[in-house]
Amino acid sequence: MFAFTIRRLLFAIPTLLAISFIIFAILDLAPSDPTGNLPLTISPEVRAQIRSSLGLDEPFPIRYLLWLKQFFINEPLNLIEGWTGWTLGDGERMRVTSWATRSPVVDLIIERMPQTLWVVGMSQVIAIVIAVPIGVISAYKQYSWFDQIGTFVSMVGFSIPTFFTGLVFIVLFSVHLQWFPSIYDTNHVIDSWDSFVFQIKQMIMPTMVLALATAAQLSRYMRASMLDNLQQDYVRTARAKGLTERVVVMIHVLRNSMIPVVTVIALNIPTIFGGAIITEQIFRVNGIGQLLIIGIQGADIPLVQTLTFIFAVLIVLFNLIADVLYGILDPRIRYE
Amino acid sequence: MRDTIAPLLDVAQLKTVFHTRSGAVHAVNSVSFSVAPGELVGVVGESGSGKSVTMMSLMNLLPRSAEIVGGEVLFEGRDVRAMNRAELLRLRGRDVGFVFQDPMTSLNPVFTVGRQITERLRKHMNMSKAEAKMRAAELLSLVGISDAARRLQDYPHQFSGGMRQRVVIAIALACDPKLLIADEPTTALDVTIQAQIIALVRDLRQKLDMGIVWITHDLGVVAGIADRVIVMYAGQIVEQGPVRELFARPQHPYTRALLETLPSVTGARSERLRTIEGQPPSLGGAPDRCPFAPRCAHTFGRCLTENPQRIEVGGGHDVACWWDPQTGEMRHV
Numbered sequence: 310m311f312a313f314t315i316r317r318l319l320f321a322i323p324t325l326l327a328i329s330f331i332i333f334a335i336l337d338l339a340p341s342d343p344t345g346n347l348p349l350t351i352s353p354e355v356r357a358q359i360r361s362s363l364g365l366d367e368p369f370p371i372r373y374l375l376w377l378k379q380f381f382i383n384e385p386l387n388l389i390e391g392w393t394g395w396t397l398g399d400g401e402r403m404r405v406t407s408w409a410t411r412s413p414v415v416d417l418i419i420e421r422m423p424q425t426l427w428v429v430g431m432s433q434v435i436a437i438v439i440a441v442p443i444g445v446i447s448a449y450k451q452y453s454w455f456d457q458i459g460t461f462v463s464m465v466g467f468s469i470p471t472f473f474t475g476l477v478f479i480v481l482f483s484v485h486l487q488w489f490p491s492i493y494d495t496n497h498v499i500d501s502w503d504s505f506v507f508q509i510k511q512m513i514m515p516t517m518v519l520a521l522a523t524a525a526q527l528s529r530y531m532r533a534s535m536l537d538n539l540q541q542d543y544v545r546t547a548r549a550k551g552l553t554e555r556v557v558v559m560i561h562v563l564r565n566s567m568i569p570v571v572t573v574i575a576l577n578i579p580t581i582f583g584g585a586i587i588t589e590q591i592f593r594v595n596g597i598g599q600l601l602i603i604g605i606q607g608a609d610i611p612l613v614q615t616l617t618f619i620f621a622v623l624i625v626l627f628n629l630i631a632d633v634l635y636g637i638l639d640p641r642i643r644y645e
Numbered sequence: 646m647r648d649t650i651a652p653l654l655d656v657a658q659l660k661t662v663f664h665t666r667s668g669a670v671h672a673v674n675s676v677s678f679s680v681a682p683g684e685l686v687g688v689v690g691e692s693g694s695g696k697s698v699t700m701m702s703l704m705n706l707l708p709r710s711a712e713i714v715g716g717e718v719l720f721e722g723r724d725v726r727a728m729n730r731a732e733l734l735r736l737r738g739r740d741v742g743f744v745f746q747d748p749m750t751s752l753n754p755v756f757t758v759g760r761q762i763t764e765r766l767r768k769h770m771n772m773s774k775a776e777a778k779m780r781a782a783e784l785l786s787l788v789g790i791s792d793a794a795r796r797l798q799d800y801p802h803q804f805s806g807g808m809r810q811r812v813v814i815a816i817a818l819a820c821d822p823k824l825l826i827a828d829e830p831t832t833a834l835d836v837t838i839q840a841q842i843i844a845l846v847r848d849l850r851q852k853l854d855m856g857i858v859w860i861t862h863d864l865g866v867v868a869g870i871a872d873r874v875i876v877m878y879a880g881q882i883v884e885q886g887p888v889r890e891l892f893a894r895p896q897h898p899y900t901r902a903l904l905e906t907l908p909s910v911t912g913a914r915s916e917r918l919r920t921i922e923g924q925p926p927s928l929g930g931a932p933d934r935c936p937f938a939p940r941c942a943h944t945f946g947r948c949l950t951e952n953p954q955r956i957e958v959g960g961g962h963d964v965a966c967w968w969d970p971q972t973g974e975m976r977h978v
């Protein structure tokens with residue numbers, strides 16, 4: 310298992326290099342000019358100077374290699390320095406810099422990351438907590454009224470996009486009921502019980518929008534997997550041993566049913582980050598989704614490149630995590 | 646002899662129906678039989694005749710689409726269908742051992758074999774973890790698995806088909822059941838192991854006075870070990886009697902055909918029931934005629950209007966047929 314994981318990690322390197330090249334190449338083809346947003350009074354000579362200071366005079370392969378070096382060597386070294394307080398080399402290195410803000414892209418992302426992680430992470434936890442029991446009960450009581458309602462609700466949740474649920478939530482809970490703020494206060498500091506409660510309140514709506522969308526999907530997977538397992542022969546053997554229904558269903562059947570569902574959860578997580586882009590935009594959460602939108606609108610190529618690449622890393626990473634979890638949960642799978 | 650011993654299991658007029666998309670399937674149709682303590686009853690009948698469904702109906706281990714629509718199941722005089730949850734669980738866990746037909750899928754793939762045995766011991770024998778482990782290892786060696794203590798930690802997929810069948814047998818025997826229901830328990834085993842398992846079951850039956858229902862396609866096994874034979878056809882018991890008596894004087898045309906297709910009573914183990922000419926019956930509805938009529942060589946008019954009831958022909962032997970092989974005429978009942 311350990312050897313398998315290491316090997317898969319090594320395999321991920323060429324994959325990610327290929328992805329990084331494609332992302333870099335596609336975005337490089339886009340017509341964009343880092344000086345486009347500067348006042349018209351700035352002379353062409355100055356503009357050319359700015360471009361060359363950003364390294365844009367170099368031919369494409371050189372710029373790609375430079376970006377690689379910045380992203381894979383300079384930025385990690387910088388992070389290590391930041392965490393440990395050491396100084397590695399002269400501590401002066403070229404970083405991936407945003408065209409719009411002129412600050413290092415990685416710093417921007419690190420600043421935005423916690424909000425997104427909180428919203429996405431909480432939404433996943435809530436989704437699992439909602440979806441697993443619903444899936445289990447729906448399957449165990451197939452075609453009961455509980456199952457019928459569950460099916461209906463998850464179909465609805467499945468087919469309504471998050472921007473719509475988000476707006477419905479705002480209209481309902483912010484405008485009418487005034488329970489939760491409709492706009493996320495990004496400067497909010499938690500320093501007391503009340504401010505903590507406020508933080509929870511402002512997180513509830515964006516988190517729930519994502520959680521419900523995920524739960525709708527997950528509960529269907531859970532139900533299908535449980536139904537599949539409930540009719541397996543081993544269930545009859547377990548019952549014949551005189552085990553209670555609780556043990557039969559919650560231990561024997563559930564343990565088997567979780568195998569495909571855990572995989573789906575892991576594979577799904579990068580998609581949730583995608584979903585968070587829209588949700589963050591609606592609720593004005595200053596996470597990386599919002600950062601990406603700002604970057605796209607401002608044609609901030611380095612920022613968009615880096616964020617897109619981070620999404621790609623997430624997808625590759627969670628694919629690996631799904632495979633490893635599969636091997637852990639299913640004793641029949643042995644990776645050589 | 647049977648009348649003097651109170652039966653361990655007494656089944657009367659049991660009816661089980663599958664609700665399927667294409668209508669009701671009457672898989673078990675008014676089945677009545679009994680098993681005495683220490684008695685080994687062999688059940689034979691072609692594929693689809695309802696042997697497995699009958700046995701699953703006893704302890705209500707049926708799939709969801711099946712429903713028991715009538716009849717009575719008494720275990721030591723207690724009505725199983727009227728039992729509450731706890732009583733039924735205790736009966737299943739403690740008093741009855743089941744060996745299901747398909748050894749490849751009968752074990753849970755994600756738990757070790759040891760856990761699947763000890764689980765039962767801990768719940769129904771009140772054993773500690775260590776005691777249950779020891780007993781589980783003992784059971785595995787009993788069914789002929791070597792290096793038993795170590796193999797407890799293995800998962801089902803690490804065992805061959807025959808080994809898995811032996812694990813299932815070990816689970817069934819774990820709590821020294823009073824009744825063992827074995828659905829083709831030796832089909833996946835080679836001859837030596839089969840003989841070993843049969844010897845083991847015989848031995849336990851003596852020691853524990855265990856009643857046994859042994860479903861098989863192998864008439865050779867039946868002749869060798871059974872006290873009594875039940876012949877099933879189309880969800881019904883068509884003939885039943887002590888093994889010598891039934892083999893010597895088969896009454897029902899179906900039983901006779903079965904015995905004719907068998908080269909010799911003590912034939913090789915692979916001599917399974919050969920298919921008898923004609924289509925197997927459909928189980929669409931409660932029939933008002935003999936289900937064997939379309940394939941029978943002796944059909945009378947009455948066979949097509951009335952389903953024969955089982956009648957005693959002497960020596961604890963009964964048959965459900967209008968035809969009398971002694972006279973070649975219709976029975977006068």
Ligand SMILES: Nc1ncnc2c1ncn2[C@@H]1O[C@H](COP(=O)(O)OP(=O)(O)OP(=O)(O)O)[C@@H](O)[C@H]1O
Pocket residue numbers: 663665670672690691692693694695696697698699708710746928
């Ligand atoms: N899940 C099911 N749904 C519908 N009908 C079923 C189902 N299981 C069994 N049956 C029906 O019940 C009848 C009896 O099946 P059963 O498994 O008891 O036969 P059997 O005598 O054990 O055969 P075999 O020797 O092949 O094991 C079959 O004819 C089949 O049509």
Ligand code: SF4
Pocket residue numbers: 897898899935936937938939941942943944945948953965966967968
């Ligand atoms: S009852 Fe009639 S049809 Fe049925 S087996 Fe006997 S003789 Fe044949």
Ligand SMILES: [Mg+2]
Pocket residue numbers: 696697698746828
């Ligand atoms: Mg069967």
